[in-house]
Amino acid sequence: MLTSRATLCGVNTEAEPDASAELLELVYAILHAVRRESGPGAPGQLRFLRTLAACGCAQRPGALAEALGVAPRSVTSKVDTAESDGLVRRLPDPTDRRATLVELTPAGHALLAESAHRRHEHVAARLTRLSSAEQAELLRLLRVVAGQG
Template structure:
């Protein structure tokens, strides 16, 4: 049972300084829409290429190897992906079976193994990137030039670091 005091403005929660003024349902919808868009583009791009239609996590691992200066240890790959090393082992096993990576001896430690991307792995990543571009471009084609410019401007504003006071 509620009392008059429960609805009195003095009992309403006081917003904290700097608290977001955007309703939670709008924030949730934005996150949901961005997630769905990126997921759909990734799935379409990844599922359409590769010997075994590589999973998005597999492609992320290949991208880590693509963007490093040389072969990496499993632990380094796991750290870059923020996952347990055992999950990287299975990804590497699959990628190696598909010819996308190879294990090589670590010249500084005979007990350790390094992982490097093969040419087939590079080619797969090039294909995935091209398909992602096609997927995004196909969706952007639904917008006219002004709408695309406005969307890009708004996304840039959202990704810029917040201004400090």
């Protein structure tokens, strides 16, 4: 049982957070806000559609499950939902008549394009809180932390 906000699972949460914890919290908060502001589509469904789009061609559901790191039945439900929304279609696999392939429809491509556009708009709006010099410094520091700079 929690006795105060300062103690969470036996950890003092009022203590100064270490830099790694604060970075994780801030990155999560930014990504969560951008995801929430990006419009229609559940994040998991959009991730599924983006993964399919990144493949560049129709894929078997099992390959998508592997790419997403989820159970095949999870992909089946995502395909069912996306198909009923008109975002993907199932096709027969020309190499195995027992298997099916999944491909994006034009509506699926359009939803991904709109979602990406909204994400970029929201990130750009957040960056306007900083001067040009601060934006450049933030990006420089993030490249260093990401091992790209």
